[in-house]
Amino acid sequence: MKEYLLRRILYMLLTLFFVSIIVFVVIQLPPGDFLTSYIAQLATSGESVNLETIEALKKQYGLDKPIWEQYLLWIWNVLHGDFGRSLLYNRPVSELIGERLAITFVISLFTLVFIWVVGFLIGTYSATHQYSFGDYFFTFLGYIGLSVPAFMVALILLWVAYAYFGQNLTGLFSPEYLEAKWSFAKFVDMLKHIWVPVVIIGLANTAGMIRTLRANLLDELNKPYVLTARAKGLKEWKVVFKYPLRVAMIPFISTVGWSLPFLVSGAEITAIVLNLPTSGPLLLEALRNQDMYLAGAFLLMLSFLTMLGTLISDLLLAWVDPRVRYE
Secondary structure, three states, rough: OHHHHHHHHHHHHHHHHHHHHHHHHHHHHOOHHHHHHHHHHHHHHOOOOOHHHHHHHHHHHHHOOOOOHHHHHHHHHOOOOOOOOOOOOEEEHHHHHHHHHHHHHHHHHHHHHHHHHHHHHHHHHHOOOOOHHHHHHHHHHHHHHHHHHHHHHHHHHHHHHHHHOOOOOOOOHHHOOOOOOHHHHHHHHHHOOOOHHHHHHHHHHHHHHHHHHHHHHHHHHOOOHHHHHOOOOOOHHHHHOOOOOOOHHHHHOOOOHHHHHHHHHOOOOHHHHOOOHHHHHHHHHHHOOHHHHHHHHHHHHHHHHHHHHHHHHHHHHHHHOOOOOOO
């Protein structure tokens, strides 16, 4: 297992190196660069920039160098903990990401808890009460959750809340706490508003987990070892929870690593609709404006978290499922 773990870490580092090259090249693929977009915005607003200013900006941001030299400079700084300076906001990338990372992490963590708790309970109930009224009801809700996009649910909920109850559900804080420093009162106020993005963002994933867990558990409940356990006189809850449910949860354990990048990225479109101060809209804005250092740092971080999560999933799968062994 130690050799396997060491080999996987080496593969991760090598993969991350190639991913960094791809990320940097992809960001450079659209015609022009940040400076071109910036000059176009100035021209649209009626302002003009002389050639000396343009050359000074190119030199300041290193855009006058070849792309390979820009990449080497960027990756060298990343290895030393410096993700560069955002061209769009003229601030260090680490500061911009750090400001939104905490709130994104809290929302995503609450969403994951919501998905796992609700999906686990309802999926188990639907499998153990097959073809009951509750099973049909939750199946119907599951289909709605899978078919309707999260941002559409957000728009409908916002309209209903404002039109019929006079409530504005956007944002995470009340007006008096928007600019206030962090305190216990501000944290409590955030908890009062956080249920809206948690339910909306987690709706589709919860519905998917319910359907998958129900199907897997139904498949296990009809196998001979379950019938043997019942014949021995074991209580029904022991029969379900001790073996079939453990096996039915394997698909979720094998994909638990996907939750790591989700904790950082969040749901971009839904976050924009709900006006959430998360990292998703920041990443989208960086990509739209070709802010290569900010976008590159985000994409590189998401890639690293995906690979780390995959490694964790593989190790958990080997621990939970005795049929899986690594030599």
